[in-house]
Amino acid sequence: MSKTLIIGASGQIGQMVTKTLAETDEAVRTLVRDKSKLNHIKSSGLDIVEADLENDFSQAFEGVDTVIFVAGSGVSTGADKTLLVDLWAAKKAVDYSKQANVKHFIMLSSIGADDPDAIASDIKPYLVAKHMADQYLMVSGVPFTIVRPGPLTNDEGQGKITIRRPDNLEEMSIPRSDVAKSTLFILTRDDLNGKIFELFGGTYDVDTVLVY
Numbered sequence: 486m487s488k489t490l491i492i493g494a495s496g497q498i499g500q501m502v503t504k505t506l507a508e509t510d511e512a513v514r515t516l517v518r519d520k521s522k523l524n525h526i527k528s529s530g531l532d533i534v535e536a537d538l539e540n541d542f543s544q545a546f547e548g549v550d551t552v553i554f555v556a557g558s559g560v561s562t563g564a565d566k567t568l569l570v571d572l573w574a575a576k577k578a579v580d581y582s583k584q585a586n587v588k589h590f591i592m593l594s595s596i597g598a599d600d601p602d603a604i605a606s607d608i609k610p611y612l613v614a615k616h617m618a619d620q621y622l623m624v625s626g627v628p629f630t631i632v633r634p635g636p637l638t639n640d641e642g643q644g645k646i647t648i649r650r651p652d653n654l655e656e657m658s659i660p661r662s663d664v665a666k667s668t669l670f671i672l673t674r675d676d677l678n679g680k681i682f683e684l685f686g687g688t689y690d691v692d693t694v695l696v697y
């Protein structure tokens with residue numbers, strides 16, 4: 486049976502992905518700093534590795550076929566954590582994946598990571614970190630899909646998205662649950678290897694637009 490490793494499983498999107506996968510027969514391993522954050526997810530098959538992404542976390546990759554990287558340093562930390570988590574931990578996750586012969590690495594990146602110079606923004610260091618992590622994955626030889634959502638909201642998911650970048654920033658947001666749903670769909674599709682998707686709230690069904 487194939488096994489999926491979710492890195493950042495205690496985060497907001499990470500918990501949504503973990504809860505849905507844990508309710509299936511899929512073999513799931515989660516990497517978290519504090520396993521009590523997953524106490525509410527009841528699943529006998531849930532395999533939890535406690536580790537800090539700033540340290541060695543290679544032990545989490547043993548026997549893993551697919552990796553979902555949904556970790557992030559968050560808005561309340563400084564540029565040091567952006568560098569250590571969004572860039573360096575993502576880079577290490579790609580290296581460990583290569584060593585473990587992972588078949589599919591799904592990276593949760595960000596809108597703007599394609600070209601951090603494109604707009605003047607306070608979050609440019611974060612976009613540079615995401616850009617470099619994405620680039621590293623793309624040339625690593627590890628099969629990948631990169632997801633670059635617009636600003637995340639906690640609005641109720643509609644299951645409706647678009648992958649075409651809207652003209653206005655106000656139209657670029659997307660509920661976290663729709664990003665989780667899109668990530669879970671990508672997980673089921675080998676033919677989305679090598680694809681890079683920008684994701685925004687929209688009017689198309691996830692399973693239609695991502696294979697269009």
Ligand SMILES: NC(=O)c1ccc[n+]([C@@H]2O[C@H](COP(=O)([O-])OP(=O)(O)OC[C@H]3O[C@@H](n4cnc5c(N)ncnc54)[C@H](OP(=O)(O)O)[C@@H]3O)[C@@H](O)[C@H]2O)c1
Binds near residue numbers: 536
């Ligand atoms: N906010 C936005 O508008 C936006 C837009 C586009 C993309 N994104 C990206 O989307 C992703 C997920 O978003 P989200 O809202 O679900 O994030 P979140 O709730 O902040 O979750 C971040 C996760 O990363 C984990 N993490 C951070 N540092 C760690 C470390 N040193 N060791 C182990 N785990 C660590 C956190 O663990 P703890 O629970 O232990 O803290 C948590 O599980 C992030 O990569 C973010 O950059 C965000």
